[in-house]
Amino acid sequence: MKTNxxxxxxxxxxxxxxxxxxxxxxxxLFLNSVVAQPLPRxxxxxxxxxxxxxxASLGIKAKYWHRKANPCLNWTGIDCKNGHVTxxxxxxxxxxxxxxxxxxxxxxxxxxxxxLSTFNSSGFLLNGSIPEWLGQRLSNLEVLDLRSSSIHGSIxxxxxxxxxxxxxxxxxxxxxxxxxTTLGGLHSLSVLHLSQNxxxxxxxxxxxxxxxxxxxxxxSNYLSGMIPLDFGSLSSLESLNLSYNSLSSPIPAQLGNLxxxxxxxxxxxxLFGSLPNELGGLRNLRKMLIGNNELDGSLVDVLFQxxxxxxxxxxxxxxxxxxxxxALWSMxxxxxxxxxxxxxxxxxxxLTGSSNVSGAVFNFSNNLFFGSLNLGSRKLHIFDVSSNYFxxxxxxxxxxxxxxxxxxxxxxxxxxxxxxxxxxxxxLSFGNDTHPQPxxxxxxxxxxxxxxxxxxxxxxxxxxxxxxTVAILLLKACHIRTTNHQxxxxxxxxxxxxxxxxxxxxxxxxxxxxxxxxxxxxxxxxQNFSIANLIKHGHSGDLFRGTLEGECDVVVKRFxxxxxxxxxxxxxxxxxxxxxxxxxxxPLLGHCLEDEHEKFLVYKYMKNGDLSNALHGSTNxxxxxxxxxxxxxxxxIAIGAADALSYLHHECTPPIVHRDIQASSILLDxxxxxxxxxxxxxxxxxxxxxxxxxxxxxxxxxxxxxxxSGSSSTSCSYDVxxxxxxxxxxxxxxxxxxxxxxxxxxxxxxxxxxxxxxHEKDLLIKILDQSLIIDDDLLEEVWAxxxxxxxxxxxxASRRPSMRHVLKALENPFKVVREESSxxxxxxxxxxxxxxxxxxxxxxxxxxxDGSNTSGQTSREIVGGLRGSSRGSGPANDYSSSQKRSANDYSSSxxxxxxxxxxxxxxxxxxxxxx
Numbered sequence: 001m002k003t004n005x006x007x008x009x010x011x012x013x014x015x016x017x018x019x020x021x022x023x024x025x026x027x028x029l030f031l032n033s034v035v036a037q038p039l040p041r042x043x044x045x046x047x048x049x050x051x052x053x054x055x056a057s058l059g060i061k062a063k064y065w066h067r068k069a070n071p072c073l074n075w076t077g078i079d080c081k082n083g084h085v086t087x088x089x090x091x092x093x094x095x096x097x098x099x100x101x102x103x104x105x106x107x108x109x110x111x112x113x114x115x116l117s118t119f120n121s122s123g124f125l126l127n128g129s130i131p132e133w134l135g136q137r138l139s140n141l142e143v144l145d146l147r148s149s150s151i152h153g154s155i156x157x158x159x160x161x162x163x164x165x166x167x168x169x170x171x172x173x174x175x176x177x178x179x180x181t182t183l184g185g186l187h188s189l190s191v192l193h194l195s196q197n198x199x200x201x202x203x204x205x206x207x208x209x210x211x212x213x214x215x216x217x218x219x220s221n222y223l224s225g226m227i228p229l230d231f232g233s234l235s236s237l238e239s240l241n242l243s244y245n246s247l248s249s250p251i252p253a254q255l256g257n258l259x260x261x262x263x264x265x266x267x268x269x270x271l272f273g274s275l276p277n278e279l280g281g282l283r284n285l286r287k288m289l290i291g292n293n294e295l296d297g298s299l300v301d302v303l304f305q306x307x308x309x310x311x312x313x314x315x316x317x318x319x320x321x322x323x324x325x326x327a328l329w330s331m332x333x334x335x336x337x338x339x340x341x342x343x344x345x346x347x348x349x350x351l352t353g354s355s356n357v358s359g360a361v362f363n364f365s366n367n368l369f370f371g372s373l374n375l376g377s378r379k380l381h382i383f384d385v386s387s388n389y390f391x392x393x394x395x396x397x398x399x400x401x402x403x404x405x406x407x408x409x410x411x412x413x414x415x416x417x418x419x420x421x422x423x424x425x426x427x428l429s430f431g432n433d434t435h436p437q438p439x440x441x442x443x444x445x446x447x448x449x450x451x452x453x454x455x456x457x458x459x460x461x462x463x464x465x466x467x468x469t470v471a472i473l474l475l476k477a478c479h480i481r482t483t484n485h486q487x488x489x490x491x492x493x494x495x496x497x498x499x500x501x502x503x504x505x506x507x508x509x510x511x512x513x514x515x516x517x518x519x520x521x522x523x524x525x526x527q528n529f530s531i532a533n534l535i536k537h538g539h540s541g542d543l544f545r546g547t548l549e550g551e552c553d554v555v556v557k558r559f560x561x562x563x564x565x566x567x568x569x570x571x572x573x574x575x576x577x578x579x580x581x582x583x584x585x586x587p588l589l590g591h592c593l594e595d596e597h598e599k600f601l602v603y604k605y606m607k608n609g610d611l612s613n614a615l616h617g618s619t620n621x622x623x624x625x626x627x628x629x630x631x632x633x634x635x636x637i638a639i640g641a642a643d644a645l646s647y648l649h650h651e652c653t654p655p656i657v658h659r660d661i662q663a664s665s666i667l668l669d670x671x672x673x674x675x676x677x678x679x680x681x682x683x684x685x686x687x688x689x690x691x692x693x694x695x696x697x698x699x700x701x702x703x704x705x706x707x708x709s710g711s712s713s714t715s716c717s718y719d720v721x722x723x724x725x726x727x728x729x730x731x732x733x734x735x736x737x738x739x740x741x742x743x744x745x746x747x748x749x750x751x752x753x754x755x756x757x758x759h760e761k762d763l764l765i766k767i768l769d770q771s772l773i774i775d776d777d778l779l780e781e782v783w784a785x786x787x788x789x790x791x792x793x794x795x796x797a798s799r800r801p802s803m804r805h806v807l808k809a810l811e812n813p814f815k816v817v818r819e820e821s822s823x824x825x826x827x828x829x830x831x832x833x834x835x836x837x838x839x840x841x842x843x844x845x846x847x848x849x850d851g852s853n854t855s856g857q858t859s860r861e862i863v864g865g866l867r868g869s870s871r872g873s874g875p876a877n878d879y880s881s882s883q884k885r886s887a888n889d890y891s892s893s894x895x896x897x898x899x900x901x902x903x904x905x906x907x908x909x910x911x912x913x914x915x
Contacts, residue, residue: 042071043083050112051078051085057106058090059099079118087118091145100751100767103127105151111137120145122169127734128286129153135161145169147193152176152735160185167191172744174198174736179223184209189516195219195241198736202226203242208233215562220244224531227266232257241265243289248272248531251290256281265289267314270531275299275320280306291338292315299324299344305646309333316342317563318362324349324369339361340384341562347371349390364388370423375400387562389414389422391431406430459811468897513577514602515590521548522592522600526556534799540569540680545605553605554589561597569600569680576679580652584644586667587678603677607670611637611726612663614672615733628771631778633672634730635810638785640674641666642807645723649716649803649831654684657715661722663729685715717797720806724792731786733769749793756786757915758817784813 001417042048048071055065064076072080079087088110093741095103105128110116117140127148135158142164151173159168166189176198183192184206190213199221207216208230223245231240232254232599238261248270255264256278264282265291274297275290282288285307296319304310304327311333321343340363348371349364361382370389374907393406394400403412405421408431416431423430514689520797524535525546535543542561550556559570577588592600608614615629616807629637641661648656658665658681665678725738725745732752740748761783774782788809794800809816 022878035295038304042080042085046112047085051075053109053112054088054107057104057108059095059102061094061096061099062088064093077120081115083117085113086115087120088113088116088119089118091120091122093124095751097754098862101754101763103751105129105131107131110134115140117141117911118143118145119165122147123149123747125150125747127151127748127751130156130159132156132158135159138162139164141165142188143167146173148744150174150734150744152867154178155180155183156480157182159183163184164188166212168196169193172196174734176200176735178202179218179800180202181206183207186210187212187832188797189213191215192311193217197221198224203228203247205230210234212236212259212819215239216242218245221859222246222536224248227252227255231252231255234258235260237261237737239263242269243267244537245269246531246534249272251276251279251295251350253278255279259284261285261288263287266293268292268537270294270537271678272296275303275315277303281301282307285310286333287312289314292317293318296320299325300329301325304328305330307331312336313768314338314904315342318342319558323588325616335360337361340369341364341560342367345369349373349385370406370426370428373402391419391423404852418546436475478619484587512593513574514588517590517600517602519592519594522546522556522602525554529558532870538678538680540566540573546602548602552589553607555603555605557603559599559601561599570601572682573601573679576656580649581658582644582646582685584640584647584674584676586675604669604675606667606675606677608668609670610664610677611666611668612735612739614668615663615729615735628733628769629672631634631772631774631782635781635785636672637666637668637674637731638727639807639810641723642724642803642810643718644674644676646803646807649719655716657683658719659683661719661726663726664739666726715797716803720792720803722796723803723806724789727792729783729790731764731769731782732767733771753790753793757792758787761817780817781813784816785810787816788813808899 015314017204032142042051044340045311051071052067054060055062056272064395065078066074069075071078071085073084075088076119077087077090077091077093078085095343103125105126107119107126108131110119111133116138119138119141122145129152130146135156136242138411139162141162144159144165145167147169148171151170152175154177155170155175157180160180163185163186168186168189168191171193172195174197175194179194179199180203181204183189184204187210188193192210192213192215193208195217196219198685199218201223202225203223205220205228207213208228211234213234216234216237216239219241220243223242223248224348226249227242227247229252231237232252234240235258237258240255240258240263241543243265244267244778246269247266251266251271252272253276256276259281261282262284263286265287268291269288271293272295275295277300279288280303283306286309288307288310289312291314295315298318299315306324308331310331313336316338317340319342320339322345324339324344324346328337328685337360344364345368349369363382363384365384366387369385370387370391372392373385373390373395376385382399385405386401387404389406391406392850393401394405394410402410404414406416406422408413420430438739451628523529525548526544527546529544533544533546535545535555535695538557541557543727544556544558546554559566561570574591586606587604588601590602592602645658645661645780648658658676658679660678660681665676667675667677669675692816722738725740728749729736729737737745737748752767755767757763761780764779764783764786768782788801789804791801792806
């Protein structure tokens with residue numbers, strides 16, 4: 001019996017072991033099948049293939065989108081729902097080397113992803129234009145974000161078909177043309193960002209149909225005309241930004257209907273008329289920025305009594321007049337107030353009862369305030385009341401700027417006579433004019449004797465001082481009479497009157513400022529500075545086209561001296577033309593210095609505008625035909641600009657740095673000859689004057705981030721870097737490249753510079769402007785110019801060539817990529833070390849590490865161990881030769897000797913080796 005029980009037990013154990021083994025085996029088979037099979041793909045094989053095609057066309061690195069990984073779980077930037085792709089975010093992804101070589105707007109596979117609702121390529125370069133089919137075949141798209149993607153062309157009208165679109169971001173690109181009226185069909189749209197582009201024309205009134213719009217940003221474009229009156233119907237709008245355009249109309253009273261509006265920015269336009277009281281309906285408004293316009297009229301209490309939530313109010317540099325509204329002091333949230341540069345007035349400004357916001361900044365400068373200034377215990381972070389007529393005792397606070405007033409016992413105040421005149425015109429007393437004099441006492445006889453003695457002593461000393469002073473004044477009078485006589489011969493005004501105060505160390509020479517004009521002539525020439533004659537708003541002054549008597553077309557630049565930066569720019573520009581003269585600089589025809597607050601410089605009108613407009617300009621306005629400049633003309637322009645910069649860097653003492661080299665600074669006459677303009681940023685090498693510091697403090701982000709790494713903006717190498725971008729703009733046709741900020745430019749250059757190599761000419765075709773029609777010889781010339789551009793863009797400033805070297809290389813482009821064979825006389829391709837580096841360059845690095853060689857070395861010294869040069873030895877000879885160059889020389893410059901060619905620095909090898 002026991003034996004049977006033992007056998008049964010053993011049998012049970014064996015059965016359990018067998019079952020366990022079976023379970024383990026089955027588990028192993030299951031796990032093996034799971035591991036062996038790939039992870040589940042998308043529900044649709046079509047979407048899977050579309051993603052792979054998108055990865056290939058955009059050149060996205062495999063580590064972000066790996067073929068063996070699940071896109072919905074492991075691909076960066078991919079969002080899925082129910083097994084379908086609903087979102088693609090390219091922002092932050094990096095391309096493969098091949099993808100960097102040819103960044104394109106290659107998204108043709110997106111229509112095969114039917115459930116796509118979000119597409120974001122912010123900061124991811126898509127060099128090209130938005131395809132017309134995008135609005136027709138991506139019907140489910142809700143968010144389209146193409147910010148900072150290097151897009152050009154126009155906005156396709158098909159985008160108006162995206163009925164579900166809620167957010168459209170196209171800002172910070174080079175999109176041109178008019179805004180399509182079809183955008184008014186995007187009834188679901190809540191955010192529309194089109195800022196920092198090249199849009200022109202009027203704002204379509206159809207935009208007012210976007211009832212769900214909460215944010216509208218059209219700033220920093222070239223829009224003109226009126227603000228649509230129907231904008232007041234955008235009841236959901238919370239932010240409206242139309243700043244930095246050329247809008248010219250009154251501010252529509254209908255904007256007061258935007259009850260949800262939080263931010264209103266209309267600054268830097270040409271808006272005129274008064275500030276409508278209906279804006280008081282903006283009861284939720286936090287920011288009102290309407291500075292730098294042509295608005296006038298008075299500011300009334302009834303408007304500001306309703307804007308109780310206002311935090312920032314900027315009305316500067318308009319023409320507002322009347323008494324300052326006291327209702328502003330009832331705004332408990334007000335922390336930034338700028339009403340500077342107007343004609344506002346008021347007696348005895350009292351801030352004791354105003355709001356006490358921590359860190360508040362108030363700017364009352366350049367107005368007509370007078371009387372006393374009472375702050376009480378109020379402590380402001382910054383308070384500027386300069387250039388008014390306050391009198392009495394100045395507030396004892398280091399955070400207050402009280403300069404150019406009528407305060408007593410304070411330095412830097414107005415002339416007492418000017419103050420007295422101001423108060424007298426208003427029937428007021430000034431200072432101690434009406435204070436009673438203390439009663440006089442009858443002096444005693446002894447005091448009379450002492451008085452006579454003192455009078456005799458001091459009278460003798462006084463006589464000696466008077467004689468000496470008279471002698472000095474006579475000598476100065478003779479000198480002044482001689483100087484004025486010389487100026488009268490040249491018909492030049494003897495001094496800068498009406499309040500011009502040159503900056504320290506700047507001596508303004510008016511001997512070369514052309515003909516003096518009157519204010520009446522300026523008004524007549526520009527039709528009273530009409531908006532129709534406005535060319536553009538420059539950061540240093542407005543430019544107007546005008547016609548002087550005798551039908552002479554001119555450009556009138558108007559400087560508003562109530563702005564410190566424009567005042568500094570005006571004096572600097574005067575100083576420049578007082579020192580330099582060159583046929584490559586824009587001709588200055590005359591000046592008008594009569595007005596106290598406004599000065600004018602008159603330049604010759606350039607028929608073909610600037611390079612940014614001429615590169616792809618319209619030849620038939622009626623048919624809107626676009627014609628690109630041919631290569632011969634482009635090379636001619638490049639040489640002309642290099643010639644102008646070479647003069648400033650190498651023939652001026654001290655060397656002059658332009659600091660604003662871009663396509664818009666290169667002006668073109670009727671024969672496409674270069675006339676360099678835009679001199680408001682000019683300075684001598686290494687300077688750091690007051691004007692430069694102010695410019696850095698108030699420059700807007702759009703124009704401030706242009707300093708290439710490794711460069712000082714006051715060194716010649718900075719101009720060389722900027723000129724390199726201009727050359728690439730000529731080669732690639734990339735509109736706006738030269739005006740890109742450093743970050744965007746660096747990203748574009750990283751993607752495109754690898755196509756420029758001395759080892760392989762055909763690579764250049766991938767970034768070449770497609771509108772250029774060139775043969776093999778011209779292609780080789782374009783290749784050479786691209787190589788020169790690349791050398792100018794060297795990250796290290798000390799390794800960039802000087803402008804003198806660049807000029808000679810552009811004059812002899814074939815010498816950059818070819819060399820003459822001493823045996824056969826034929827041209828043949830050479831290696832970089834034998835061509836544009838060691839064989840031709842010689843000791844370049846030692847002679848011009850900074851790009852500012854002004855010591856007058858001979859050509860033999862500059863080039864190094866090259867054969868003797870036939871050119872002269874000093875700047876004078878270089879200048880005379882540059883005057884003799886003709887337009888025909890530019891296209892046939894390869895006939896010059898190789899000793900005149902200055903090639904790519906040897907260190908350029910380092911740049912290519914890192915790519």
